[in-house]
Amino acid sequence: MELQKQKQVFDKKKVQILAISTDNLTGSLNLASKTDIEFPLLFTSEDSAVPDSYGVFNLFGDGLASASMFLIDKKGEIVWKSIGEKTGHFVSAEKVLKQIDSLN
Numbered sequence: 001m002e003l004q005k006q007k008q009v010f011d012k013k014k015v016q017i018l019a020i021s022t023d024n025l026t027g028s029l030n031l032a033s034k035t036d037i038e039f040p041l042l043f044t045s046e047d048s049a050v051p052d053s054y055g056v057f058n059l060f061g062d063g064l065a066s067a068s069m070f071l072i073d074k075k076g077e078i079v080w081k082s083i084g085e086k087t088g089h090f091v092s093a094e095k096v097l098k099q100i101d102s103l104n
Contacts, residue, residue: 022051
């Protein structure tokens, strides 16, 4: 998990990482237990309200949230986003850190 590897850098920049999943809890918990993820994993498999409010739910007709990333400022406003246009969407930690630096 690339974000986890850079967690100390995010911590120094006072950036909180949260993962939100609409996957089955078993699969996500299994992944978390096999990795060194130290940031919160939030699950919404029973309720699509959170990913739907960000406009990323069911984009592929699969009943899941699209892999996406958002930077939200202290006021709760989205200041940057990268919404997955395909199922293998990935944003590097380097790209996220550049976006954070450009906001300061």
